[in-house]
Amino acid sequence: MENRYFIDNIYMENNTDIRNMEFVDNRTIKLDKTINDLDRFVLKFIRILEKHADYVIVSGYVSILFGRSRATEDIDIFVKGLNKESFDALYTELKNSGYWCLNAESTDEVYSYLQEGLSVRFADEGETIPNFEVKFAKRKSALMAFADALTVIMADDKIRLSSLERQIAYKRYYLKSDKDLEDAFYIENLFKERINLGKVELLQRMIEDEMA
Amino acid sequence: MKWLKPGKDNREERMNFVEYWAEYVRTHHSNDWSRQQNIIINSQLQSARSVRLTPRQYLEIKGEICRR
Numbered sequence: 001m002e003n004r005y006f007i008d009n010i011y012m013e014n015n016t017d018i019r020n021m022e023f024v025d026n027r028t029i030k031l032d033k034t035i036n037d038l039d040r041f042v043l044k045f046i047r048i049l050e051k052h053a054d055y056v057i058v059s060g061y062v063s064i065l066f067g068r069s070r071a072t073e074d075i076d077i078f079v080k081g082l083n084k085e086s087f088d089a090l091y092t093e094l095k096n097s098g099y100w101c102l103n104a105e106s107t108d109e110v111y112s113y114l115q116e117g118l119s120v121r122f123a124d125e126g127e128t129i130p131n132f133e134v135k136f137a138k139r140k141s142a143l144m145a146f147a148d149a150l151t152v153i154m155a156d157d158k159i160r161l162s163s164l165e166r167q168i169a170y171k172r173y174y175l176k177s178d179k180d181l182e183d184a185f186y187i188e189n190l191f192k193e194r195i196n197l198g199k200v201e202l203l204q205r206m207i208e209d210e211m212a
Numbered sequence: 213m214k215w216l217k218p219g220k221d222n223r224e225e226r227m228n229f230v231e232y233w234a235e236y237v238r239t240h241h242s243n244d245w246s247r248q249q250n251i252i253i254n255s256q257l258q259s260a261r262s263v264r265l266t267p268r269q270y271l272e273i274k275g276e277i278c279r280r
Contacts, residue, residue, distance in 0.1 A: 189234035
């Protein structure tokens with residue numbers, strides 16, 4: 001029964017690209033935009049993270065990247081579980097590049113939080129906001145976000161995001177705040193010819209199963 | 213492009229705007245929409261950075277652990 005959730009993106013026949021957002025293939029979007037301070041903040045962190053870990057950005061930043069007219073104080077990132085050695089290398093590089101972890105100083109402590117399924121936050125050293133809320137993907141729905149992740153190409157950089165359908169379902173059926181419902185509605189309207197509504201429904205069922 | 217439809221209440225008003233803005237982004241050059249979006253994002257970021265919360269104060273608000 002679990003395979004029912006693994007329906008791939010099946011795009012509609014109308015493949016008209018949105019202005020400045022070119023679908024290179026079903027899972028790759030080339031985005032031409034004037035980057036802002038938040039994008040710069042994200043790209044700098046991702047350049048380090050991707051050297052050490054498989055990651056996917058979820059939640060608010062996804063809709064903001066595609067133009068939603070709001071900001072955020074934190075960028076949510078799922079990371080595929082790392083062993084201690086790999087995490088130490090990531091943590092060391094982050095510290096050497098001017099980041100600090102808001103939750104604790106010691107690598108052992110930060111790693112133990114992640115192992116427990118808690119999220120930890122990284123920010124520019126001495127700052128608190130904005131920050132990256134990093135979590136090891138442990139639940140089935142979080143792990144599946146890697147399987148159908150979207151790659152966004154911006155100039156020389158690439159960012160991995162959870163799929164559009166996953167964004168809509170997670171925000172509409174799990175988070176459900178006004179802000180999240182608006183984010184889901186925005187993504188749905190922006191990419192209306194490209195959203196697989198059947199997949200959103202399947203993800204809704206999966207989320208409801210996990211919450212039950 | 214359609215005009216922005218006024219809402220009966222705050223929620224409908226906001227949703228109408230979200231729909232309107234999505235259509236704007238779909239149909240306008242990125243220089244146009246990202247210039248407008250960047251005003252909001254850059255200024256909100258600047259304003260958030262000016263609030264000097266320590267990690268402990270910030271994480272207490274969030275209900276998260278801080279051992280710093």
